[in-house]
Amino acid sequence: MGNIRKFDTKVQHLKYKVLREVARLAWNDTLLENVTEIPKIIAPGKTPTMRCCVYKERAILGERVRLAMSRKKTAKNIIEVIDIACDECPVGGYEVSDSCRGCIAHRCEDVCKRGAITFDHQMKAHIDKSKCVECGLCAKVCPYSAIRNHKRPCENACKIKAISMSETKAAQIDESKCISCGACVYQCPFGAITDRSFILDTIDLIKNSDNNKNYRVYAVVAPSISSQFQYARLGQVITGIKALGFHTVVEAALGADIVAFKEARELAEKGFLTSSCCPAFVEYIKKQFPTMKEHVSHNLSPMAAIAQYIKGTDPNSRVVFIGPCTAKKAEQMWDTVAPFIDSVITFEELQALFDSKDVDITTLTDGVLDNASYYGRIFARCGGLSDAVVESLKEQNIDFQVKAISCDGIEACRVALLKASKKIGDENFIEGMACVGGCIGGAGCLTHGEKNKAEVDKYGREAYEKTITDAIGILNLD
Amino acid sequence: MKITICIGSSCHVKGSRQVLEKLQALIAENNIGDKIELSGTFCVGQCQKGVCVLIDEEVYSVSPETVEEFFNNSVLPNLK
Numbered sequence: 001m002g003n004i005r006k007f008d009t010k011v012q013h014l015k016y017k018v019l020r021e022v023a024r025l026a027w028n029d030t031l032l033e034n035v036t037e038i039p040k041i042i043a044p045g046k047t048p049t050m051r052c053c054v055y056k057e058r059a060i061l062g063e064r065v066r067l068a069m070s071r072k073k074t075a076k077n078i079i080e081v082i083d084i085a086c087d088e089c090p091v092g093g094y095e096v097s098d099s100c101r102g103c104i105a106h107r108c109e110d111v112c113k114r115g116a117i118t119f120d121h122q123m124k125a126h127i128d129k130s131k132c133v134e135c136g137l138c139a140k141v142c143p144y145s146a147i148r149n150h151k152r153p154c155e156n157a158c159k160i161k162a163i164s165m166s167e168t169k170a171a172q173i174d175e176s177k178c179i180s181c182g183a184c185v186y187q188c189p190f191g192a193i194t195d196r197s198f199i200l201d202t203i204d205l206i207k208n209s210d211n212n213k214n215y216r217v218y219a220v221v222a223p224s225i226s227s228q229f230q231y232a233r234l235g236q237v238i239t240g241i242k243a244l245g246f247h248t249v250v251e252a253a254l255g256a257d258i259v260a261f262k263e264a265r266e267l268a269e270k271g272f273l274t275s276s277c278c279p280a281f282v283e284y285i286k287k288q289f290p291t292m293k294e295h296v297s298h299n300l301s302p303m304a305a306i307a308q309y310i311k312g313t314d315p316n317s318r319v320v321f322i323g324p325c326t327a328k329k330a331e332q333m334w335d336t337v338a339p340f341i342d343s344v345i346t347f348e349e350l351q352a353l354f355d356s357k358d359v360d361i362t363t364l365t366d367g368v369l370d371n372a373s374y375y376g377r378i379f380a381r382c383g384g385l386s387d388a389v390v391e392s393l394k395e396q397n398i399d400f401q402v403k404a405i406s407c408d409g410i411e412a413c414r415v416a417l418l419k420a421s422k423k424i425g426d427e428n429f430i431e432g433m434a435c436v437g438g439c440i441g442g443a444g445c446l447t448h449g450e451k452n453k454a455e456v457d458k459y460g461r462e463a464y465e466k467t468i469t470d471a472i473g474i475l476n477l478d
Numbered sequence: 479m480k481i482t483i484c485i486g487s488s489c490h491v492k493g494s495r496q497v498l499e500k501l502q503a504l505i506a507e508n509n510i511g512d513k514i515e516l517s518g519t520f521c522v523g524q525c526q527k528g529v530c531v532l533i534d535e536e537v538y539s540v541s542p543e544t545v546e547e548f549f550n551n552s553v554l555p556n557l558k
Contacts, residue, residue: 218520238487248486248521313518368487368525464491474485474495474518 011191018064023356026203060085070196078180078329085192086170092150099146100124108138157187159411181280181434182326182443195326201343206245215316216247222323223253224380224439226459227452235366253372255306256379257471260388268400274430279331281432307340318342324442346444370464373471377460381453382408382438386431395469404429409436482532486521489528496542504549
């Protein structure tokens with residue numbers, strides 16, 4: 001009912017419905033006996049709405065239910081292809097369309113170094129697939145844009161080339177390359193690639209706390225939340241999170257303030273640094289640029305930094321991170337992070353949890369969320385981290401000239417890392433954001449829009465604390 | 479004596495940091511740093527009383543304006 005406006009696509013909505021039903025049963029302790037009913041609840045009747053028949057729809061839904069019920073303890077990968085859901089999209093590569101006018105210039109032929117372009121009796125171009133190496137030059141020079149690249153949306157989304165076609169023609173993910181960024185999850189039009197969900201771990205944490213009596217469950221929310229849940233006010237979202245049973249809500253942006261403070265010092269000391277906030281970027285360096293590993297900042301991510309602080313103040317606490325990010329689900333398992341983070345869910349999953357408990361946040365009063373500074377909050381968008389490091393150097397009176405490059409998306413990260421690994425350029429700080437736009441472009445966001453960056457900046461300006469020093473001043477309680 | 483200041487959102491916007499800074503100054507002025515353990519907490523569940531300050535388990539409602547009074551009436555006399 002009206003849920004569709006909460007998401008960008010119907011694929012997200014479908015995923016959400018599965019999560020919601022799984023959660024609903026889990027809260028009531030009736031999941032195990034009713035789990036097989038979920039596909040029928042979502043695809044009732046005999047008329048298919050998504051696939052060839054309801055039986056296939058339900059079989060796929062069964063797989064979605066399985067992934068929605070993942071557990072941190074046993075999960076190895078985060079992003080997974082649902083083989084039977086993959087429509088095995090054609091992968092023609094570069095093809096000449098009807099727009100080819102059969103001109104006489106033949107720029108396509110001239111530019112092709114492989115001699116793959118031939119012409120039929122109507123003078124229309126054809127590409128000899130046995131010779132074509134998919135370089136794309138012909139497409140670039142055609143004045144009619146008649147040559148197009150027919151690539152699978154998943155492969156197109158995966159800029160680090162971790163997705164290929166298996167022998168059965170279904171998409172397959174190369175785990176040695178995947179950085180769990182979730183770009184393919186958001187782009188697959190059939191919802192055939194999805195991120196594992198740890199909502200059951202989260203629900204267990206809340207339930208077993210017995211209303212926060214056995215231990216306290218803290219929600220740490222990412223600052224990109226300011227661009228989400230746009231049908232309600234942020235204060236209502238905060239009250240909603242508490243209504244789910246969390247003890248309280250803390251801004252991950254305060255962790256970002258801590259990171260900015262420490263990163264400024266580390267940068268001045270070492271002279272060259274790559275950021276460590278984005279787990280997909282860090283994973284990318286580990287997997288593709290091992291020689292650059294030593295330059296990754298030793299700071300924890302903002303999520304882990306604030307969780308570490310919380311666990312320091314309250315040893316009897318559990319921390320759940322709520323954010324836009326599928327790669328954070330992988331980060332929670334890193335040895336350096338695991339002691340601080342107990343579970344990770346996305347904004348998509350938070351929406352499902354709200355509705356599984358029939359919490360309509362639009363009816364709630366406004367809660368308060370205000371721990372961080374402007375600078376901590378703008379970590380949510382590309383460029384914010386660099387701005388914060390520059391600011392913190394200034395606040396700490398450290399004389400160091402930052403030459404930052406803010407990499408907007410994993411392709412930009414690749415270029416910057418390639419240059420830096422060959423010592424080309426004079427940048428001394430690489431801010432890496434795997435998602436285009438930064439965290440607001442994350443795959444776990446409910447919606448992605450032009451105004452998101454402005455929303456984050458506005459949220460930043462509303463912060464009670466205006467400087468990083470003041471925001472973290474409250475933490476120096478020794 | 480253990481003093482815990484709530485630094486959760488609600489108390490924070492009512493001046494947790496200012497309360498902390500003034501308390502730290504008063505502690506230093508009175509030279510009792512070795513007798514007091516200061517720490518923070520995110521939310522003690524009594525937001526309406528903010529800024530919440532706990533002496534051991536007892537919750538006091540303090541504001542940046544009343545820190546000194548709180549210090550003189552509730553901290554100093556109870557020091558062992």
